[in-house]
Amino acid sequence: MTMISIGAQGEDIVACDNLVRIYSLADVEVVALQGLDLRIRVGEMVAIVGASGSGKSTLLNILGGLDTPTAGRVVVNGLDLARLSGAERARYRRRTVGMVWQQTSRNLLPHIDVISNVELPMILDCRPNRQQRAEDLLELVGLSDRAQRKPHNLSGGEQQRVAIAVALANEPSVLLADEPTGELDSATSADVFELLRRINREIGTTIVAVTHDPLVAEHVSRTVAIRDGRTSTETVRRTERSGAGDHRVVAEEFAVLDRAGRLQLPRAHIEKLALSDRVRLRLEDDHVGVWPGEPTQANDPTRTQLDQGDPGEGDR
Protein backbone atom coordinates (compact mmCIF):
# COMPACT_ATOMS: atom_id res chain seq x y z
CA MET A 1 0.00 0.00 0.00
CA THR A 2 1.38 3.33 -0.86
CA MET A 3 -1.11 5.85 0.46
CA ILE A 4 -0.39 5.18 4.09
CA SER A 5 3.25 6.00 4.11
CA ILE A 6 3.39 7.14 7.71
CA GLY A 7 6.07 5.37 9.69
CA ALA A 8 8.81 3.03 8.71
CA GLN A 9 8.27 -0.54 7.60
CA GLY A 10 9.80 -1.78 10.83
CA GLU A 11 7.05 -0.26 12.91
CA ASP A 12 4.35 -2.35 11.28
CA ILE A 13 3.00 -4.84 13.78
CA VAL A 14 0.72 -6.41 11.17
CA ALA A 15 1.72 -6.81 7.54
CA CYS A 16 -0.50 -8.69 5.12
CA ASP A 17 0.79 -9.04 1.59
CA ASN A 18 -1.46 -10.20 -1.20
CA LEU A 19 -3.51 -12.51 0.99
CA VAL A 20 -5.69 -15.00 -0.82
CA ARG A 21 -8.09 -17.37 0.90
CA ILE A 22 -10.08 -19.77 -1.19
CA TYR A 23 -12.58 -22.09 0.45
CA SER A 24 -12.94 -25.25 -1.60
CA LEU A 25 -16.38 -26.69 -1.15
CA ALA A 26 -17.69 -29.86 -2.77
CA ASP A 27 -18.48 -28.34 -6.14
CA VAL A 28 -17.52 -24.70 -5.89
CA GLU A 29 -14.64 -22.50 -4.81
CA VAL A 30 -15.33 -19.40 -2.75
CA VAL A 31 -12.69 -16.69 -2.95
CA ALA A 32 -12.99 -14.99 0.43
CA LEU A 33 -9.82 -12.90 0.12
CA GLN A 34 -8.39 -11.97 -3.24
CA GLY A 35 -5.07 -10.28 -2.79
CA LEU A 36 -5.59 -8.30 0.37
CA ASP A 37 -2.88 -5.92 1.54
CA LEU A 38 -2.91 -4.36 4.97
CA ARG A 39 -0.34 -2.76 7.23
CA ILE A 40 -0.97 -1.74 10.80
CA ARG A 41 1.46 0.16 12.94
CA VAL A 42 2.29 -0.52 16.56
CA GLY A 43 -0.27 1.13 18.84
CA GLU A 44 -2.85 1.87 16.16
CA MET A 45 -6.55 1.27 16.58
CA VAL A 46 -8.05 0.33 13.24
CA ALA A 47 -11.68 -0.30 12.38
CA ILE A 48 -12.41 -2.77 9.59
CA VAL A 49 -15.70 -2.22 7.79
CA GLY A 50 -17.34 -3.87 4.82
CA ALA A 51 -20.50 -5.60 3.67
CA SER A 52 -21.40 -9.02 4.95
CA GLY A 53 -19.38 -11.65 3.09
CA SER A 54 -16.59 -9.26 2.12
CA GLY A 55 -13.94 -11.28 3.97
CA LYS A 56 -13.58 -9.49 7.30
CA SER A 57 -13.87 -12.58 9.50
CA THR A 58 -11.62 -14.54 7.17
CA LEU A 59 -8.96 -11.86 7.63
CA LEU A 60 -9.33 -11.84 11.42
CA ASN A 61 -9.18 -15.63 11.60
CA ILE A 62 -5.93 -15.57 9.64
CA LEU A 63 -4.49 -12.82 11.84
CA GLY A 64 -5.55 -14.81 14.88
CA GLY A 65 -3.67 -17.89 13.69
CA LEU A 66 -6.90 -19.89 13.41
CA ASP A 67 -6.84 -20.14 9.63
CA THR A 68 -4.10 -20.09 7.02
CA PRO A 69 -4.20 -18.21 3.73
CA THR A 70 -4.20 -20.09 0.44
CA ALA A 71 -1.50 -17.69 -0.76
CA GLY A 72 0.21 -14.53 0.39
CA ARG A 73 2.13 -13.63 3.49
CA VAL A 74 1.13 -12.45 6.91
CA VAL A 75 3.61 -11.22 9.50
CA VAL A 76 2.45 -10.27 12.98
CA ASN A 77 4.84 -8.91 15.58
CA GLY A 78 7.76 -10.10 13.47
CA LEU A 79 6.41 -13.65 13.14
CA ASP A 80 5.75 -15.07 9.69
CA LEU A 81 2.65 -17.10 10.52
CA ALA A 82 3.23 -19.63 7.73
CA ARG A 83 6.55 -20.59 9.28
CA LEU A 84 5.34 -21.34 12.79
CA SER A 85 5.47 -24.90 14.07
CA GLY A 86 2.39 -26.31 15.76
CA ALA A 87 3.71 -25.42 19.21
CA GLU A 88 4.76 -21.94 18.10
CA ARG A 89 1.34 -21.35 16.59
CA ALA A 90 -0.35 -22.41 19.83
CA ARG A 91 1.88 -20.00 21.74
CA TYR A 92 1.15 -17.28 19.19
CA ARG A 93 -2.58 -17.71 19.77
CA ARG A 94 -2.12 -17.71 23.52
CA ARG A 95 0.24 -14.77 23.81
CA THR A 96 0.66 -12.62 20.76
CA VAL A 97 -3.01 -12.13 19.92
CA GLY A 98 -6.15 -11.83 21.98
CA MET A 99 -9.53 -12.38 20.35
CA VAL A 100 -13.02 -11.14 21.08
CA TRP A 101 -15.93 -12.58 19.09
CA GLN A 102 -19.36 -11.27 18.38
CA GLN A 103 -21.10 -14.20 20.08
CA THR A 104 -20.76 -13.65 23.80
CA SER A 105 -21.07 -17.41 24.31
CA ARG A 106 -17.93 -17.99 22.26
CA ASN A 107 -15.85 -15.72 24.48
CA LEU A 108 -16.52 -17.10 27.95
CA LEU A 109 -16.87 -20.50 29.55
CA PRO A 110 -20.39 -20.62 31.02
CA HIS A 111 -19.81 -22.87 34.03
CA ILE A 112 -16.98 -20.94 35.71
CA ASP A 113 -17.20 -17.50 37.26
CA VAL A 114 -15.94 -14.28 35.72
CA ILE A 115 -12.59 -14.11 37.49
CA SER A 116 -11.84 -17.75 36.64
CA ASN A 117 -12.56 -16.96 33.00
CA VAL A 118 -9.98 -14.17 33.13
CA GLU A 119 -7.45 -16.42 34.89
CA LEU A 120 -7.84 -19.31 32.48
CA PRO A 121 -5.60 -18.05 29.63
CA MET A 122 -2.92 -17.26 32.24
CA ILE A 123 -3.14 -20.80 33.60
CA LEU A 124 -2.69 -22.16 30.07
CA ASP A 125 0.32 -19.89 29.66
CA CYS A 126 1.75 -20.78 33.12
CA ARG A 127 1.85 -17.14 34.21
CA PRO A 128 2.52 -16.16 37.81
CA ASN A 129 0.38 -13.74 39.89
CA ARG A 130 -2.73 -14.73 38.03
CA GLN A 131 -5.28 -13.74 40.61
CA GLN A 132 -3.86 -10.27 41.12
CA ARG A 133 -3.67 -9.71 37.38
CA ALA A 134 -7.23 -10.98 36.88
CA GLU A 135 -8.45 -8.56 39.55
CA ASP A 136 -6.57 -5.70 37.91
CA LEU A 137 -8.05 -6.56 34.52
CA LEU A 138 -11.59 -6.67 35.92
CA GLU A 139 -10.97 -3.27 37.45
CA LEU A 140 -9.72 -2.00 34.09
CA VAL A 141 -12.97 -3.06 32.41
CA GLY A 142 -15.04 -1.76 35.32
CA LEU A 143 -16.37 -5.09 36.58
CA SER A 144 -14.59 -5.72 39.89
CA ASP A 145 -17.96 -6.22 41.56
CA ARG A 146 -18.94 -8.99 39.12
CA ALA A 147 -15.92 -11.24 39.75
CA GLN A 148 -17.85 -14.10 41.35
CA ARG A 149 -20.74 -14.16 38.90
CA LYS A 150 -21.25 -16.69 36.17
CA PRO A 151 -21.35 -15.22 32.66
CA HIS A 152 -25.10 -15.78 32.25
CA ASN A 153 -25.69 -13.47 35.21
CA LEU A 154 -24.17 -10.57 33.33
CA SER A 155 -25.66 -8.29 30.70
CA GLY A 156 -24.46 -8.64 27.12
CA GLY A 157 -22.28 -5.55 27.43
CA GLU A 158 -20.75 -6.82 30.69
CA GLN A 159 -20.01 -10.18 29.06
CA GLN A 160 -18.14 -8.43 26.27
CA ARG A 161 -16.17 -6.39 28.81
CA VAL A 162 -15.15 -9.62 30.52
CA ALA A 163 -14.27 -11.05 27.10
CA ILE A 164 -11.95 -8.08 26.58
CA ALA A 165 -10.32 -8.74 29.97
CA VAL A 166 -9.86 -12.41 28.99
CA ALA A 167 -8.35 -11.40 25.65
CA LEU A 168 -5.89 -9.09 27.42
CA ALA A 169 -4.90 -11.64 30.06
CA ASN A 170 -1.57 -12.63 28.53
CA GLU A 171 -0.68 -9.09 27.43
CA PRO A 172 -1.16 -9.65 23.69
CA SER A 173 0.55 -7.39 21.18
CA VAL A 174 -2.63 -7.23 19.11
CA LEU A 175 -6.25 -7.38 20.18
CA LEU A 176 -8.52 -8.69 17.42
CA ALA A 177 -12.25 -8.12 17.78
CA ASP A 178 -14.74 -9.45 15.23
CA GLU A 179 -17.93 -7.40 15.53
CA PRO A 180 -17.60 -7.40 19.32
CA THR A 181 -20.73 -5.28 19.71
CA GLY A 182 -22.79 -6.94 17.00
CA GLU A 183 -25.28 -8.32 19.51
CA LEU A 184 -25.51 -5.16 21.65
CA ASP A 185 -27.77 -2.12 21.48
CA SER A 186 -26.15 1.08 20.26
CA ALA A 187 -25.62 2.72 23.67
CA THR A 188 -23.95 -0.40 25.12
CA SER A 189 -22.01 -0.81 21.91
CA ALA A 190 -20.64 2.71 22.25
CA ASP A 191 -19.53 1.94 25.84
CA VAL A 192 -17.70 -1.20 24.78
CA PHE A 193 -15.92 0.63 21.98
CA GLU A 194 -15.04 3.46 24.35
CA LEU A 195 -13.44 0.81 26.57
CA LEU A 196 -11.44 -0.50 23.59
CA ARG A 197 -10.29 3.02 22.81
CA ARG A 198 -9.24 3.58 26.42
CA ILE A 199 -7.25 0.33 26.39
CA ASN A 200 -5.59 1.39 23.16
CA ARG A 201 -4.74 4.78 24.63
CA GLU A 202 -3.69 3.77 28.11
CA ILE A 203 -2.07 0.37 27.59
CA GLY A 204 -1.05 0.94 24.00
CA THR A 205 -2.38 -2.40 22.74
CA THR A 206 -2.78 -2.41 18.97
CA ILE A 207 -6.45 -3.05 18.22
CA VAL A 208 -8.10 -4.30 15.04
CA ALA A 209 -11.87 -4.27 15.34
CA VAL A 210 -14.43 -5.27 12.74
CA THR A 211 -17.60 -3.24 13.08
CA HIS A 212 -20.80 -2.45 11.27
CA ASP A 213 -21.32 0.66 13.29
CA PRO A 214 -20.47 3.81 11.31
CA LEU A 215 -20.35 5.81 14.54
CA VAL A 216 -17.58 3.60 15.85
CA ALA A 217 -15.64 3.93 12.66
CA GLU A 218 -15.76 7.69 13.16
CA HIS A 219 -13.93 7.47 16.44
CA VAL A 220 -10.83 5.61 15.39
CA SER A 221 -7.84 7.09 13.64
CA ARG A 222 -8.08 4.76 10.68
CA THR A 223 -10.91 2.86 9.04
CA VAL A 224 -10.12 0.23 6.45
CA ALA A 225 -12.92 -0.80 4.11
CA ILE A 226 -12.83 -4.28 2.64
CA ARG A 227 -14.70 -4.99 -0.56
CA ASP A 228 -14.79 -8.34 -2.29
CA GLY A 229 -11.86 -9.67 -0.32
CA ARG A 230 -9.60 -6.70 -0.83
CA THR A 231 -8.85 -3.49 1.02
CA SER A 232 -10.59 -0.86 -1.09
CA THR A 233 -10.45 2.42 0.80
CA GLU A 234 -8.94 3.80 3.96
CA THR A 235 -10.22 6.75 5.91
CA VAL A 236 -7.61 8.48 8.00
CA ARG A 237 -8.65 10.89 10.72
CA ARG A 238 -6.52 13.44 12.42
CA THR A 239 -7.19 16.29 14.79
CA GLU A 240 -6.47 19.75 13.45
CA ARG A 241 -6.25 22.97 15.31
CA SER A 242 -8.36 25.71 13.78
CA GLY A 243 -7.41 29.36 13.78
CA ALA A 244 -9.56 29.97 16.85
CA GLY A 245 -7.55 27.38 18.75
CA ASP A 246 -10.19 24.69 18.99
CA HIS A 247 -9.73 21.22 17.60
CA ARG A 248 -11.65 19.54 14.87
CA VAL A 249 -11.38 16.09 13.40
CA VAL A 250 -10.53 15.96 9.73
CA ALA A 251 -11.30 12.76 7.84
CA GLU A 252 -9.75 12.00 4.51
CA GLU A 253 -10.58 9.00 2.36
CA PHE A 254 -7.93 7.28 0.30
CA ALA A 255 -8.16 4.52 -2.25
CA VAL A 256 -5.68 1.76 -1.53
CA LEU A 257 -3.10 1.13 -4.21
CA ASP A 258 -1.40 -2.23 -3.95
CA ARG A 259 2.13 -2.98 -4.98
CA ALA A 260 1.02 -4.30 -8.34
CA GLY A 261 -0.64 -0.94 -9.01
CA ARG A 262 -4.22 -2.16 -8.58
CA LEU A 263 -6.85 -0.06 -6.94
CA GLN A 264 -10.59 -0.31 -6.51
CA LEU A 265 -12.68 2.63 -7.64
CA PRO A 266 -15.53 3.39 -5.25
CA ARG A 267 -18.79 1.83 -6.43
CA ALA A 268 -20.48 5.25 -6.49
CA HIS A 269 -17.88 6.58 -8.93
CA ILE A 270 -18.29 3.54 -11.15
CA GLU A 271 -22.05 3.96 -11.25
CA LYS A 272 -22.03 7.71 -11.75
CA LEU A 273 -19.82 7.47 -14.84
CA ALA A 274 -21.19 4.08 -15.93
CA LEU A 275 -17.66 2.67 -15.97
CA SER A 276 -17.34 -0.95 -17.00
CA ASP A 277 -14.82 -3.41 -18.37
CA ARG A 278 -12.35 -0.90 -19.77
CA VAL A 279 -11.53 2.67 -18.78
CA ARG A 280 -9.22 5.24 -20.25
CA LEU A 281 -6.37 6.58 -18.16
CA ARG A 282 -4.44 9.72 -18.71
CA LEU A 283 -1.36 10.74 -16.82
CA GLU A 284 -1.25 14.42 -15.92
CA ASP A 285 1.52 16.30 -14.15
CA ASP A 286 0.19 15.53 -10.70
CA HIS A 287 -2.71 13.10 -11.10
CA VAL A 288 -4.16 10.32 -13.18
CA GLY A 289 -7.53 10.81 -14.85
CA VAL A 290 -9.98 7.96 -15.42
CA TRP A 291 -12.61 8.12 -18.19
CA PRO A 292 -15.27 5.71 -19.38
CA GLY A 293 -14.04 3.37 -22.12
CA GLU A 294 -16.60 4.77 -24.55
CA PRO A 295 -16.25 8.54 -24.75
CA THR A 296 -19.46 10.12 -23.54
CA GLN A 297 -18.62 13.77 -23.72
CA ALA A 298 -17.49 15.88 -26.61
CA ASN A 299 -14.80 17.41 -24.43
CA ASP A 300 -13.40 14.03 -23.40
CA PRO A 301 -9.66 14.69 -23.63
CA THR A 302 -8.77 11.11 -24.48
CA ARG A 303 -11.17 11.17 -27.39
CA THR A 304 -9.37 14.07 -28.97
CA GLN A 305 -6.18 12.09 -28.59
CA LEU A 306 -7.65 9.06 -30.30
CA ASP A 307 -9.25 11.07 -33.07
CA GLN A 308 -5.95 12.68 -33.79
CA GLY A 309 -4.21 9.33 -33.70
CA ASP A 310 -2.03 10.28 -30.76
CA PRO A 311 1.14 8.22 -31.21
CA GLY A 312 1.30 7.30 -27.50
CA GLU A 313 -2.04 5.56 -27.81
CA GLY A 314 -0.68 2.60 -29.67
CA ASP A 315 1.63 1.70 -26.81
CA ARG A 316 -1.17 0.94 -24.36
Ligand SMILES: Nc1ncnc2c1ncn2[C@@H]1O[C@H](COP(=O)(O)OP(=O)(O)O)[C@@H](O)[C@H]1O
Ligand atom coordinates in the same frame (compact mmCIF):
# COMPACT_ATOMS: atom_id res chain seq x y z
N1 LIG B 1 -15.72 -21.96 6.25
C1 LIG B 1 -16.15 -21.47 5.09
N2 LIG B 1 -16.42 -22.28 4.06
C2 LIG B 1 -16.83 -21.78 2.88
N3 LIG B 1 -17.00 -20.48 2.61
C3 LIG B 1 -16.75 -19.61 3.61
C4 LIG B 1 -16.31 -20.06 4.90
N4 LIG B 1 -16.14 -18.96 5.68
C5 LIG B 1 -16.46 -17.90 4.92
N5 LIG B 1 -16.82 -18.29 3.68
C6 LIG B 1 -17.20 -17.41 2.57
O1 LIG B 1 -16.16 -16.47 2.37
C7 LIG B 1 -16.68 -15.17 2.11
C8 LIG B 1 -16.19 -14.20 3.17
O2 LIG B 1 -16.76 -14.56 4.42
P1 LIG B 1 -16.43 -13.79 5.77
O3 LIG B 1 -14.96 -13.66 5.91
O4 LIG B 1 -17.15 -14.51 6.87
O5 LIG B 1 -17.08 -12.37 5.52
P2 LIG B 1 -17.54 -11.23 6.54
O6 LIG B 1 -16.97 -11.54 7.88
O7 LIG B 1 -17.03 -9.97 5.95
O8 LIG B 1 -19.03 -11.26 6.55
C9 LIG B 1 -18.18 -15.33 2.06
O9 LIG B 1 -18.56 -15.53 0.74
C10 LIG B 1 -18.41 -16.58 2.88
O10 LIG B 1 -19.59 -17.22 2.46
Ligand SMILES: [Mg+2]
Ligand atom coordinates in the same frame (compact mmCIF):
# COMPACT_ATOMS: atom_id res chain seq x y z
MG1 LIG C 1 -17.88 -11.80 9.75
